Amino acid sequence: MTHDLVYNILSLGVPFSVALLLASLGEMFNQRAGVFNLGCEGIMCMGAFLGFLPAFFLKTGPLAPYGIVLGFAVAAAAGVAMGLLFALVTVTFRAEQGIAGIGLQMMGWGVAGTLFRHFVGGVTGVEGLASWPLPGLSRIPFLGGILFNHNPMVYIAFLMVPASWYLLFKTPWGLKVRAAGTEPRAADSMGINVNRVRYQALMLGGAMAGLGGAYLSLCQAKMFADDLVAGRGFIAVALVYFGRWSPLGVLGGALLFSLAQSLQLAIQVAGIKFPYEFAVMLPYVLVILVLSLARKARMRGPTHLGVPFNREMRY
Amino acid sequence: MAKAQPIHELQLTGITKRFPGILACNNVSMRVARGEVLALVGENGAGKSTLMNILAGLYQPDAGTIAINGEEVRFHTPNDAYARGIGMVHQNFMLVPNMTVTENVALGLKQHHRFMNLDLKATRARIVEVSEHHELPVNPDAYVWQLSVGEQQRVELIKTLCFGAQLLILDEPTSALTPQETDDLIDRLKRMTAELSIIFISHKLQEVKELSHRVAILRHGAVVFNGRTEDHTPAELAALMTGREVHLPRNEGLLVEGPAILEARDLKVRGDRGHFALDGLNLEVHAGEILGLAGVSGNGQRELAEALTGLRPVESGTVRFLHKDMTNKSPAAMIAAGLGYIPEDRHHEGIVPRFTVKENLVLKDFPTPRFSWSVVLKLGEIARNAESLKASFDIRCSSTSAAGGSLSGGNIQKVILARELAREPKALISVYPTRGVDMGAQEFIHSQLLARRRAGGGILLISEELEEIMNLSDRIAVIYKGRILKVLTSLEATREKLGLLMAGVAE
Amino acid sequence: PKGKVKIALIVESTVDDKGWCQSMHDAIKAVQKQYGEAKVEYSYSEKMKPVDAGSAARQYASRKFDIIICHGAQYKNLVTEMAPDFKDTTFVFGTSADIGGKNVFTYMPESEETGYLNGIIAGMVTKTNVVGLVGPVDGGDAARYDRGFVLGAKAVNPKVSVKVAHTGSFGDFVKASELAQTQMKAGADFLTGSSQQAMGALRAVAASPDRNIWWAGQDLSQLNVAESPRVLAASSYNYTAVVEVLIAKREAGVKGGENIPLNFANKGFVFAYNTKVGKVLTPAIKKAVDKAKADLAAGKLKLDWKAVKF
Amino acid sequence: MNRFKLFYGGSIVVLAALAAALGAALVLTAIGASPAATFVTIFTGPFTDVFGLTEILVRAIPLILVALGIAIAFRSGIINIGAEGQMLIGILAATATALALPTWPKAALLPVVILAGAAGGALWAGIAGTLRARLGVNEILSTVMLNYIAAQLYTFFLRGPMIDPGELETGSGTPQSMRLPEAAFLDRLVPGTRLHMGLVLALVLCVCVWFFLWRTTWGFRLRAAGAEAKAARYAGIHVPGSLVAAMGLSGAFAGIAGAVEVSGVHHRAIENITSGYGFAGIVVALFGALHPAGIVPAAFFFGLLLVGSDMTQRSAGVPANMILVLMGVLILCIVSAKMYLNNPYAQERAARFLARFRKPGAGEPS
Ligand SMILES: Nc1ncnc2c1ncn2[C@@H]1O[C@H](COP(=O)(O)OP(=O)(O)OP(=O)(O)O)[C@@H](O)[C@H]1O
Numbered sequence A: 001m002t003h004d005l006v007y008n009i010l011s012l013g014v015p016f017s018v019a020l021l022l023a024s025l026g027e028m029f030n031q032r033a034g035v036f037n038l039g040c041e042g043i044m045c046m047g048a049f050l051g052f053l054p055a056f057f058l059k060t061g062p063l064a065p066y067g068i069v070l071g072f073a074v075a076a077a078a079g080v081a082m083g084l085l086f087a088l089v090t091v092t093f094r095a096e097q098g099i100a101g102i103g104l105q106m107m108g109w110g111v112a113g114t115l116f117r118h119f120v121g122g123v124t125g126v127e128g129l130a131s132w133p134l135p136g137l138s139r140i141p142f143l144g145g146i147l148f149n150h151n152p153m154v155y156i157a158f159l160m161v162p163a164s165w166y167l168l169f170k171t172p173w174g175l176k177v178r179a180a181g182t183e184p185r186a187a188d189s190m191g192i193n194v195n196r197v198r199y200q201a202l203m204l205g206g207a208m209a210g211l212g213g214a215y216l217s218l219c220q221a222k223m224f225a226d227d228l229v230a231g232r233g234f235i236a237v238a239l240v241y242f243g244r245w246s247p248l249g250v251l252g253g254a255l256l257f258s259l260a261q262s263l264q265l266a267i268q269v270a271g272i273k274f275p276y277e278f279a280v281m282l283p284y285v286l287v288i289l290v291l292s293l294a295r296k297a298r299m300r301g302p303t304h305l306g307v308p309f310n311r312e313m314r315y
Numbered sequence B: 001m002a003k004a005q006p007i008h009e010l011q012l013t014g015i016t017k018r019f020p021g022i023l024a025c026n027n028v029s030m031r032v033a034r035g036e037v038l039a040l041v042g043e044n045g046a047g048k049s050t051l052m053n054i055l056a057g058l059y060q061p062d063a064g065t066i067a068i069n070g071e072e073v074r075f076h077t078p079n080d081a082y083a084r085g086i087g088m089v090h091q092n093f094m095l096v097p098n099m100t101v102t103e104n105v106a107l108g109l110k111q112h113h114r115f116m117n118l119d120l121k122a123t124r125a126r127i128v129e130v131s132e133h134h135e136l137p138v139n140p141d142a143y144v145w146q147l148s149v150g151e152q153q154r155v156e157l158i159k160t161l162c163f164g165a166q167l168l169i170l171d172e173p174t175s176a177l178t179p180q181e182t183d184d185l186i187d188r189l190k191r192m193t194a195e196l197s198i199i200f201i202s203h204k205l206q207e208v209k210e211l212s213h214r215v216a217i218l219r220h221g222a223v224v225f226n227g228r229t230e231d232h233t234p235a236e237l238a239a240l241m242t243g244r245e246v247h248l249p250r251n252e253g254l255l256v257e258g259p260a261i262l263e264a265r266d267l268k269v270r271g272d273r274g275h276f277a278l279d280g281l282n283l284e285v286h287a288g289e290i291l292g293l294a295g296v297s298g299n300g301q302r303e304l305a306e307a308l309t310g311l312r313p314v315e316s317g318t319v320r321f322l323h324k325d326m327t328n329k330s331p332a333a334m335i336a337a338g339l340g341y342i343p344e345d346r347h348h349e350g351i352v353p354r355f356t357v358k359e360n361l362v363l364k365d366f367p368t369p370r371f372s373w374s375v376v377l378k379l380g381e382i383a384r385n386a387e388s389l390k391a392s393f394d395i396r397c398s399s400t401s402a403a404g405g406s407l408s409g410g411n412i413q414k415v416i417l418a419r420e421l422a423r424e425p426k427a428l429i430s431v432y433p434t435r436g437v438d439m440g441a442q443e444f445i446h447s448q449l450l451a452r453r454r455a456g457g458g459i460l461l462i463s464e465e466l467e468e469i470m471n472l473s474d475r476i477a478v479i480y481k482g483r484i485l486k487v488l489t490s491l492e493a494t495r496e497k498l499g500l501l502m503a504g505v506a507e
Numbered sequence C: 001p002k003g004k005v006k007i008a009l010i011v012e013s014t015v016d017d018k019g020w021c022q023s024m025h026d027a028i029k030a031v032q033k034q035y036g037e038a039k040v041e042y043s044y045s046e047k048m049k050p051v052d053a054g055s056a057a058r059q060y061a062s063r064k065f066d067i068i069i070c071h072g073a074q075y076k077n078l079v080t081e082m083a084p085d086f087k088d089t090t091f092v093f094g095t096s097a098d099i100g101g102k103n104v105f106t107y108m109p110e111s112e113e114t115g116y117l118n119g120i121i122a123g124m125v126t127k128t129n130v131v132g133l134v135g136p137v138d139g140g141d142a143a144r145y146d147r148g149f150v151l152g153a154k155a156v157n158p159k160v161s162v163k164v165a166h167t168g169s170f171g172d173f174v175k176a177s178e179l180a181q182t183q184m185k186a187g188a189d190f191l192t193g194s195s196q197q198a199m200g201a202l203r204a205v206a207a208s209p210d211r212n213i214w215w216a217g218q219d220l221s222q223l224n225v226a227e228s229p230r231v232l233a234a235s236s237y238n239y240t241a242v243v244e245v246l247i248a249k250r251e252a253g254v255k256g257g258e259n260i261p262l263n264f265a266n267k268g269f270v271f272a273y274n275t276k277v278g279k280v281l282t283p284a285i286k287k288a289v290d291k292a293k294a295d296l297a298a299g300k301l302k303l304d305w306k307a308v309k310f
Numbered sequence D: 001m002n003r004f005k006l007f008y009g010g011s012i013v014v015l016a017a018l019a020a021a022l023g024a025a026l027v028l029t030a031i032g033a034s035p036a037a038t039f040v041t042i043f044t045g046p047f048t049d050v051f052g053l054t055e056i057l058v059r060a061i062p063l064i065l066v067a068l069g070i071a072i073a074f075r076s077g078i079i080n081i082g083a084e085g086q087m088l089i090g091i092l093a094a095t096a097t098a099l100a101l102p103t104w105p106k107a108a109l110l111p112v113v114i115l116a117g118a119a120g121g122a123l124w125a126g127i128a129g130t131l132r133a134r135l136g137v138n139e140i141l142s143t144v145m146l147n148y149i150a151a152q153l154y155t156f157f158l159r160g161p162m163i164d165p166g167e168l169e170t171g172s173g174t175p176q177s178m179r180l181p182e183a184a185f186l187d188r189l190v191p192g193t194r195l196h197m198g199l200v201l202a203l204v205l206c207v208c209v210w211f212f213l214w215r216t217t218w219g220f221r222l223r224a225a226g227a228e229a230k231a232a233r234y235a236g237i238h239v240p241g242s243l244v245a246a247m248g249l250s251g252a253f254a255g256i257a258g259a260v261e262v263s264g265v266h267h268r269a270i271e272n273i274t275s276g277y278g279f280a281g282i283v284v285a286l287f288g289a290l291h292p293a294g295i296v297p298a299a300f301f302f303g304l305l306l307v308g309s310d311m312t313q314r315s316a317g318v319p320a321n322m323i324l325v326l327m328g329v330l331i332l333c334i335v336s337a338k339m340y341l342n343n344p345y346a347q348e349r350a351a352r353f354l355a356r357f358r359k360p361g362a363g364e365p366s
């Protein structure tokens, strides 16, 4: 019985984490490069909508299977475009990143909602991505169902954790990103184009947030509605702080949050009698608690987070 | 990056650069030949760094040209400058603290950047090669934040050499080094001239004299002198720089044994990395004396200053101030009791950069009745205070409403000095008060410290400049590994004795 | 109607939410179609936070709209306070069982009745005796629906266990979907839910590889969407009737002061089976449901929904 | 040079406005709405009658209050994204107080209610402040999370302990509190509109905040700690304490905003009462350069934007979501332009660029 319960919580919680994981990893790159992108939510909205659109239009035709792949591609592209826009505003125009992020969030949410109204018209479902049990692996007792019986995006997202780690710590680009967010002047003096690196990071981060959004509409809810993202972008941003800017930490945060979410739903479903509001609060409380109880980690964040880079302008 | 062609001759012609409201470089022309060391000197804000940043490709000049071996070049980015063999060690270290030495160097070594793969092994090998060739020992795997200032300086040098520099620009490389490190560096640089040319910026004319072949002096962005070093004494150079004679004052007073006002007994204090930075330290500062604290930095100076001012917790032992036990009292309590402090990091500890000069001048005293009625600030009094201090301490700023951070380093130091001395502290702890400050300002700061001494204040002067310590102190204590090794009177102290003590050799 | 009537609608979400707001919007549209555009002028304002609703309602009133429907109990205050200032305008808000001022109508869907019918189906269809209920917030008509559902299920199947859980929001589709998945994992083979987010739960049911999991809904449109093969039955609020009553009463000079309940007795609800699900809906089930519906309509069956605690 | 500055500033503003209009027009055209009609409605619609005008002010009141709090926090070096949650808790506290003291006279009850709101907000923000000061928990993370927690707590109270008994009796079951006693209402300023005394309170508090931050030793301490924590510590200021104080004060203002919304507009605690003011307040605060003198006009402008764009769905047939697009695009354009306005480097470059046209081939301006 408890075995089953634990199994259920884990096997559901793992796929719940994917949207947050993707968006958080993207945001991690942004912040590592020194840009605080509070507009993640807006990018996710656009990704969720534009990812949904091809799947919706190709729903019945012979191209239906490609609709979803196309959807993810379009969502990523939309994310890149939004990232570019944000880069233009915060990197080239050096605007205050906090407000610009709120602006981007409003814009993304609004544009997605407006276009949805015009081109689709009402809450509608799509086929969505079916689960692909990995041959062999999915039959491992207990773990198989938790880790290897999901839709392909789950595997992709989890593979992105080591990939992000490699990208950040083992490639020239990652080195530049880390330098650009910590000591942009040093990077600049060594001939690294700090602003270009930030542009690239924002494009990558945007693409990942877009994918995260599309995961919500194509894999998790398998539908689109105006309010689909419902604040998950803000949580993704917060989880980057939780994960202290490391891919593994971000994964930990995303898993903690979504497992807690899965746990609280299971608690409710199990019929334990107490006001459900407290169950709903659980994931949020847990994230704060874990961070409060964790010893202060040594790794400090990108120290120039939020500071626009300008070679000539000082202090 | 292919190895750059040798630079036989570098010629700057008519370089002009302006910043909003300031002409930083005004029609500057100069020339460096192969194997030559050119010293560039001038007061704070004269435009030295700006000129060199132009040469390093960071800034674009508004007018003027750079020519290498007679061929005109244009540097749009630092990459272009590196490609032509120009490397610069900047005034403020350009290192990423949370990366290793190898990673820091790899950042600029583009030839080791492969697609999706960073060849750190190759970079590491290159570092080892350069460090052996130039005898600059370094641990390539250490994180930069773990290194001392001297080691970081070495990393900067190695980094620049790894990139294949033919012309090395060094912007105040010695301002944060210990005397030993400085001597070391100068020696190495001398040897390097066999292979490369050097432009060397410093406020210490002794070094200029020792190292350089030629000197160029900048004043208000323009070259006012350009000649051979050997033809001029440091005093002459100082006069050329400031336009007047500079005399660093000396402590000529008699050794008066006043009462001890600031005492540390068996002090044990932990440093940032958790070890005991102070390990049973004993020290007394008397009224009316300057006690110099000599020592190689990193031996507990910073921790001592912070423990005495209440900024760092004391594990055991006592701090007594004015005969009261003040161990582990808050900084506010120490300030209220009359302790003054000139901290090491003037930009972030000494002032609030975004506050105006007048606000910075009352940073410690704003709650006192002089500057507030109960909780309401007396803005008029604060402004008057600022004007009078500005005049008496010769603080150069456009107005006392300018942001503190916009002042030059020397002037920031004057603001701090003015604030601390105007409080007429019973005791003053002064840490590296003249680091990176030009001769004129040094003279002023020294004379102010002496004036405070005459007025009966006790001063703890922490410095690595033996010159400064010997000029100003009544007694000199030498700190080594968190303990006072020995205290000498100024009459006993000689350069040699102090040097041995600082190295830990106690007779 | 004799003259022209101008109707305004104020909603908190959007008029295409396949739920609460759309049902009223569709009803007004239907009435407009029925009477002709010349007779009925219609305007709506979406995404109205309570404070925005205040200015929208006032603008409608000053533009001489006859009937202003504020579709949500959170608008109660603004209606109560505005109504005396615009005596010629009919203000309407719901859900509420209050009796408002002279020019205020209220409406109250007694949703425990529709819940009860869906509950009967659930109790008889379930094989696992585990039934999931995806709730939004435990309040208003959703609370009534949920409790009616529990009563219905228990009435026909004492062994059934209804897993009631809430997402804490009306519009979080993703959470509703997560909750539905959790319930299915916990063994539920029949689910239901109300409010706009129910669509998220229904999507989860439709996407489940287990073809023996069923749904009963709270919106007739669910019978005609791609997910409908999973939907056994649905009911809807018949706001058309409410709108018609409002127009008729106004013509008759009654501007308010009444509560309009919605129930089977006054045809405030429509209930329909899904004809395309084949044998799942056995004659026995239909019989039980039809009987309950008739009893409710006749007033023979009273549901003590307030007694249900979860 | 002065004429140049005017010209420079002017052209930047015009360019930004054009860019915003273009961006919005793009989306409007895509959905087949008329951009011109939409813009005309937004910027003139609210001014056509007294009611529209007062509605702008009704929106500006909570915006000013929240923004003042945000300004205090940001000036003190702590980022508060939790105004939404703090408003909610403030509303709970204010409502509970008013309902608990139904017999008190207005002169006593109203101040107590508003103070209760302040206390509620301060308490909620204090959690984030304490976590940051004591345990180093990043306040962006904690305030985002606390917003969600507050939202659930809010429905819990409205659905349970504080629900209007009438709602239970009639079976409506709507989560909302009882109506406040009339003594707890803020008076209306203009009869027939919803403009209430909260405006006066907000403006008075603006002056107070300005005085507090720039004229008192408390403000000096907070600002110093925020501008450079290290230097503040060296100057004897207790930095963790000032973080908690700043966060608490910031929350108090959000709480007051909530209390004022309840006492002035809604007269009872209902769902969705915060209307996103907690987020919009951040934008207003930053637009207002974290200074009361800037916050007031910024709040009026945003009030206009909110009321005006809300009108577009009725008079220009634009879907409601378009409001978000407009505000988003506008924010992006204004922040972009702002950096050019106070950037001497860009100004100098522009001046030199212009000079090239005026005196071809000749030197620099001075
Ligand atoms: N990035 C900048 N923006 C604006 N003004 C600058 C900038 N850099 C330098 N300046 C101005 O140019 C002048 C020269 O500065 P610079 O840093 O070159 O002085 P310096 O000679 O290196 O001084 P120091 O000896 O203190 O290092 C300064 O007075 C300053 O006003």
Ligand SMILES: Nc1ncnc2c1ncn2[C@@H]1O[C@H](COP(=O)(O)OP(=O)(O)OP(=O)(O)O)[C@@H](O)[C@H]1O
Binding pocket: A313, A314, A315, B019, B044, B045, B049, B091, B406, B407, B408, B409, B410, B435, B436, B437
């Ligand atoms: N953004 C700026 N705008 C105008 N002037 C500036 C700016 N930043 C720095 N300066 C000026 O640049 C000059 C040199 O700056 P720098 O930071 O090199 O100071 P410094 O005297 O070398 O200090 P230190 O070496 O002690 O750090 C100073 O005169 C300072 O006033």
Ligand SMILES: [Mg+2]
Binding pocket: B048, B049, B050, B091, B171
């Ligand atoms: Mg310099």
Ligand SMILES: [Mg+2]
Binding pocket: B044, B091, B172, B409, B436, B437
């Ligand atoms: Mg200097």
